[in-house]
Amino acid sequence: MDEKCGVVGVSLDDRAAAQPIYYALYALQHRGQESAGIVTHDGFQQHSHVEMGLVGDAFSEDDIAELNGPNGIGHVRYPTAGSVDSSCAQPFSVSFKSGSLGLSHNGNLVNASALRDELAGLGHAFTSDGDTEVIAHDLARNLLDDDLVAAVERTMGKIHGSYSLAVMHDDRVLGLRDPQGNRPLCLGELEDGYVLASESAAIDALDGELIRDVKPGELVVLEPDGAGYESHRLVEPDHTARCFFEHVYFARPDSTIDGELVYEARRELGRQLWAESGIDTDVVMPVPDSGRAFASGYAEAANEGDGSVEFAEGLMKNRYVGRTFIMPTQDERERAVRLKLNPIKSTVEGKTVTLIDDSIVRGTTSTQLVELLRDTGAAEVHLRIGSPAIVAPCYMGIDMASREELLAADRSTEEVRETIGADSLAYISHEAIADALDTPREDLCMGCVTGEYPYDIAGEATDREVSRPTIDGNRASAGD
Numbered sequence: 001m002d003e004k005c006g007v008v009g010v011s012l013d014d015r016a017a018a019q020p021i022y023y024a025l026y027a028l029q030h031r032g033q034e035s036a037g038i039v040t041h042d043g044f045q046q047h048s049h050v051e052m053g054l055v056g057d058a059f060s061e062d063d064i065a066e067l068n069g070p071n072g073i074g075h076v077r078y079p080t081a082g083s084v085d086s087s088c089a090q091p092f093s094v095s096f097k098s099g100s101l102g103l104s105h106n107g108n109l110v111n112a113s114a115l116r117d118e119l120a121g122l123g124h125a126f127t128s129d130g131d132t133e134v135i136a137h138d139l140a141r142n143l144l145d146d147d148l149v150a151a152v153e154r155t156m157g158k159i160h161g162s163y164s165l166a167v168m169h170d171d172r173v174l175g176l177r178d179p180q181g182n183r184p185l186c187l188g189e190l191e192d193g194y195v196l197a198s199e200s201a202a203i204d205a206l207d208g209e210l211i212r213d214v215k216p217g218e219l220v221v222l223e224p225d226g227a228g229y230e231s232h233r234l235v236e237p238d239h240t241a242r243c244f245f246e247h248v249y250f251a252r253p254d255s256t257i258d259g260e261l262v263y264e265a266r267r268e269l270g271r272q273l274w275a276e277s278g279i280d281t282d283v284v285m286p287v288p289d290s291g292r293a294f295a296s297g298y299a300e301a302a303n304e305g306d307g308s309v310e311f312a313e314g315l316m317k318n319r320y321v322g323r324t325f326i327m328p329t330q331d332e333r334e335r336a337v338r339l340k341l342n343p344i345k346s347t348v349e350g351k352t353v354t355l356i357d358d359s360i361v362r363g364t365t366s367t368q369l370v371e372l373l374r375d376t377g378a379a380e381v382h383l384r385i386g387s388p389a390i391v392a393p394c395y396m397g398i399d400m401a402s403r404e405e406l407l408a409a410d411r412s413t414e415e416v417r418e419t420i421g422a423d424s425l426a427y428i429s430h431e432a433i434a435d436a437l438d439t440p441r442e443d444l445c446m447g448c449v450t451g452e453y454p455y456d457i458a459g460e461a462t463d464r465e466v467s468r469p470t471i472d473g474n475r476a477s478a479g480d
Contacts (some may be wrong), residue, residue: 004183004250004397005090006031007104008074008202009166009173011222012193016040018067020195020206021074025055027205028198030252031106032078035089039102041171042069043224046100050075050089070193071173071224073166075104091166092132096140099170103139105132106198107162107183108397110457114471115158135159143169152176152219153234160468161455162243162396162445164214166196173222180241180454181216182396182445184257193226199255213258216240239464241445241454243396244433248387249358250398253293260437263293268436269386269428270297270356277426278302279354279382283347285314287357287369294386295356309354314347315369341369349377355422359387363407363420370421383422388430388449389413395457396445 006028010017021038036058037050047067051058055076075090091102109115112131115138120126124137138158142151148169162182167174175196177185188195188203188210195203200210214220217235222228243250246257253263273294284302286295299311318340353373360366366383373381389408403409408416417425430449434441442464447453452463 004031005078005104005106006076006198006202007106007164007166007175007185007196008198009104009168009175009196009222010072010074010190010193011173011224011226012070012190013226015070015192016068017070017072018064020190021072022055022059022064023205024195024197024202025074025076027202027252028076029055031198031250032076035077036075037089037091037104038064038067038072038074039091039093039168040067040069040072041100041102041168043171046093046095046102046168046170048091048093048102050091052089069171070226071168071171071222073102073104073168073173075166090132091168092128092130092136094133094136094140096144098140098143100168101136101140101143102168103132103136104166105135106164106185106397107178108395109134109159109161109163110395110455111158111160111468111471114468118471131161135163135165139167148172148174148221149219149232149234156217156234158469158471164198171224173224175214175220175222177214177216177218179217179235179237180239180445181237181258182241182243182454184243184246184251185214186257187211187214187220187229190226194222194229196220196222199251199257201252201255204254210256239440240443242437242439242443244437244444244446245359245387245394245398245448247437248433249290258439265437266293266358266386267297267300269432270294270299271301272432272436273356273384273386273426273428274298274301276429276432277384279384279424281309281352281354281380281382283310283312283314283351284354284356285312285347287355287365288313288315288317288341290359291355291357291386294358294384298354298356298384312344312347314344314353314355314373315341316344317341341372343372343376345376348373350379352380352382353378354382354384356384356386358385359390360385360407360416360420360427361390362405363416366422367420374421380423381421382424383417383420383426385425385427388427388433388446389416390448392448392451392460394448395453395455395460396447398448 109131164183164185188208219232286292302309
């Protein structure tokens with residue numbers, strides 16, 4: 001499972017935007033570790049610095065000092081659409097007759113190829129194979145004829161898929177969230193301006209105050225002097241398609257997304273997990289760090305009755321080893337598990353253990369951890385998972401693996417349990433996800449656990465009535 005991306009946009013009074021954007025990107029580093037970039041505008045010209053690598057490696061003090069201007073956008077990326085090289089690193093910048101554009105994108109378009117072909121036929125030359133450049137070119141084309149809001153609305157009518165965008169047109173910064181609200185985006189206030197970011201943790205890092213989430217289908221335009229912002233609700237959908245996996249895994253626990261603190265959502269998911277499939281064992285332990293909040297809620301719910309379950313750390317994490325799912329080969333992923341986690345013998349030996357994690361994707365980590373606990377002397381190992389079984393790929397911005405690689409894609413829960421080697425295995429239900437997030441099922445994207453999607457994806461089923469925009473070389477008519 002590869003990372004999503006993180007976007008930031010800042011407009012300040014008379015202070016350079018680059019340093020605050022840099023700090024905000026640090027707060028969003030968990031969303032992407034392949035590349036980092038900042039684009040600023042000083043009122044006369046655009047300045048850009050984009051490099052491969054982590055935020056701390058991508059920028060020097062001199063790089064930040066040369067990014068002049070009080071307005072800017074930033075991006076951290078892990079690849080979901082496009083090559084794994086500098087050509088797809090963001091923000092993507094383009095200059096055209098009506099000025100300059102910078103664009104940061106979190107999400108994935110499912111009709112990028114059709115729109116790219118249309119634009120190429122109109123003479124647009126592309127330098128990458130990513131969908132972000134397609135959005136930038138279409139927006140630049142529309143800005144030749146329309147004002148900013150109308151141009152964005154026209155582009156919105158053509159692109160189909162998930163997107164939260166931080167865009168800079170000359171010195172004006174704007175944020176746009178797709179009509180289904182699939183990717184998160186929020187708005188915050190600083191002492192001397194405003195900020196848009198994928199997660200509220202980035203606003204906290206700047207000592208700002210979260211104002212609210214950007215609404216699905218909403219365009220927010222920041223004033224260039226940091227004095228305020230405008231809101232334009234371009235689309236008001238009947239239903240949203242919020243990605244439930246943001247709350248299950250990707251977002252930082254200290255972020256608030258769509259009005260809910262992620263940490264508390266995960267604790268509630270843990271409580272629901274106990275209610276649905278709780279089992280009495282000597283100890284409940286999380287897979288660090290992703291299972292910690294789930295395990296806390298699970299153990300608390302277990303102890304509210306007559307039970308007495310110990311919540312303990314049974315696995316010690318080596319924080320100098322990267323996330324196992326970014327290892328490119330299976331052998332490297334298996335080695336990384338052993339490097340990353342080491343058991344605490346006194347917690348495990350001779351005990352019956354409930355191990356709690358957020359999800360099972362390929363099953364490599366779960367299989368090795370069960371084996372590791374047994375080798376350490378666990379009497380029983382029961383596995384509880386804070387998401388439903390992942391049975392299908394994600395097309396909305398997470399490179400989650402193909403069906404062939406997903407352990408649960410063609411296996412029953414019992415078959416997965418046998419493969420992993422646990423004494424028992426249970427996932428949380430689809431209904432419990434909706435209850436824990438206090439969101440109607442029809443307002444969530446759960447394509448990876450149902451195989452039905454909120455977008456028109458070739459060869460896949462949909463969970464609602466939806467159609468792609470019609471690309472005809474002029475204007476496009478949007479579907480639902």
